[in-house]
Amino acid sequence: MEEVNPLVEVVFRLMVWLYSALCFLPSLLRRDLGQKSSSMSLEEQMSQLKARSVGGTPDGPYRDLKSQQKLACFLKAGVDTLDKVFETAAQHYHGQDFIGTREFLREEDEHQANGKVFKKVVLGEYRWMSYDEAYRSALSLGASLIALGQKPCHNIAIFCETRAEWMITAQACFLYNFPLVTLYSTLGGPAIAHGLNETEVTHIITSSELLEARLKLVLLDVPRLKHIIIVDSKVGSHYPRGIRVHSMTTLQEMQARPENVSCRDRKRPQPSDIAVIMYTSGSTGVPKGVMITHSNLIATMTGMAERIPGLCENDTYIGYLPLAHVLELSAEIVCVSFGCRIGYSSPQTLADQSTKIKKGSKGDTSVLQPTLMAAVPEIMDRIYKNVMAKVEAMGLLQRMLFFLAYNYKLEQLEKGFSTPLCDKLVFHNIRALLGGCVRVLLSGGAPLSAATQRFMNVCLCCPVGQGYGLTETCGAGTICQSWDYSTGRVGAPLICCEIRLKNWEEGGYRCTDKPHPRGEILIGGPSITMGYYKNQQKTQEDFFTDKNGQRWFCTGDIGEFHPDGCLAIIDRKKDLVKLQAGEYVSLGKVEAILKNCPLIDNICAYADSGESYIIAFVVPNQKHLMSLAKECGVCGSWEQLCYSSHMEEEVLKVITETALKAQLERFEIPRKICLSTEPWTPETSLVTDAFKLKRKELKRHYQNEIELMYNDK
Known part of the structure; x- marks a missing residue:
């Protein structure tokens, strides 16, 4: 941050001091009336031990204090499979909004100065499906799949963009015990064919766009595939002999008839049954299918929910990351269990300035005004750089006031105090970029830079919690506490898992290192998955079970534990070159x-x-x-x-x-x-x-x- 005029800084701080003095008495009264917030200083909060090495040794295992006696396994008593999660939500929140999609109004050509033409969209309001409607829709879809020959415990694939139909499909599979094979919508032809052939699927759910652009090109390479279900009802023609293409809507309407009610008899899943075979994005080669059980996801949901303060049915989550990614899937299932609304979006329509939004019309965050959001660092880095570019283009006085407010708020956050005046006068427009109501933003998928994290905490007026997890751990690992504004750390272990360190001599990292123990991160607990589908050799390399029967995954990431029990990721074995x-x-x-x-x-x-x-x-x-x-x-x-x-x-x-x-x-x-x-x-x-x-x-x-x-x- 650039330096500012000393006189301007003195005037600014005097105004803030007067404002703070006027607000002090009401805030003191509120605290006396029992409304005290978590406004202790960062140092005081960090001094409260969050995790420790249970055995007293530097290598761990480290556990959250709340889980010393027993690691958490489920959110609610008796709700130990994902079908029960959805059924319970449908009973408790049956008439409330569940999943929403913006109405498509029109598409327009936007001509650029260089002669290029870009397609832009104009979207309307969100149209909502209630929990009860979604539950009945999932039941009818599951019954339709059974009528088409899909059997319990037999794999079924979804190759689709993040949208409401993706969630309906997932819930139908959980209800009927169909293991769901997830494939990223950006995978190339060989990776798609590999995943479908390895899992031997006969049925796949996709969109008409992906069918024509990607899936159709590899149909001859997937001989077992018999049925393609299109989520958006645009059924084409000219497919290989033996493959039938269906509209999801038509199938659901047929199974909703009284004479087909018997199709809804279903085999309930057990906690140990596979819920999802999630294919990785293939950053190091051919995608691997990770086998995730119902109990794995239930455990992860428990851990994530404990780190999101005040989660309830009044929250609205915006879903735009790939649902084929474990972070997005687990976050949305957490929302289901608490009765939240989920409004669907995409990176191209997320904000007013997004690439597909017509200039002058509103992006999804402006219309939805979400309170909860997950993001990957790449997207937050873009927001940070775009805003800072606009700040640099401001006049001298405006820019000076921005940096004064920024630095002042950063000081106050570190002391545990809020800055309502700065938030209202300076950061209001920046906060509005994500709808103006976001209260928790979870970052995962890759390390978040300190500059971007500080910017998000200050300018978006909400905590940005870095998290750490992998597909192999069902996304569970660590998440920062909402009040922890330190940077470069990913928080303490979730209550659903524990972490230990292992010496990596080649890289020079040891558990006995001072001042902080360092080593390869191993994650254990009920969130650790079964391993890689049809890849026993790789499973044995990366997973193991200890003498107590607990399953562990060797992450390949190098971490260090700080004195307060928080983890920092400092290196990766595969990224190290001699x-x-x-x-x-x-x-x-x-x-x-x-x-x-x-x-x-x-x-x-x-x-x-x-x-x-x-x-x-x-x-x-x-x-x-x-x-x-x-x-x-x-x-x-x-x-x-x-x-x-x-x-x-x-x-x-x-x-x-x-x-x-x-x-x-x-x-x-x-x-x-x-x-x-x-x-x-x-x-x-x-x-x-x-x-x-x-x-x-x-x-x-x-x-x-x-x-x-x-x-x-």
């Missing part, structure tokens, strides 16, 4: 630090163990690169600037300055870079749906550039 001179470089660490540079939208560091230095591929921020080019007197189009060796040198200088300020070692700083003209999205297959780098794909994509950067010495 250079020619013997130095170890953590590629993930380098990327996390350099992504804080405003000039960088995305970066992938690369190192060849036979070389003495690292290189990097960079997706530059277009606005900042154009500005830098102007300062350097370089003219040209966007593509010309990215291909300019002079601009590569200038960007490398900025990257080097950022790295040195962050105290990276010289051998950790990229010596050469390659600028990319195109952003990395899941559609390009260079990142996963959670925007994690696919290092193998990136290496293959930039193979020529790698050879040039290393050979041109």
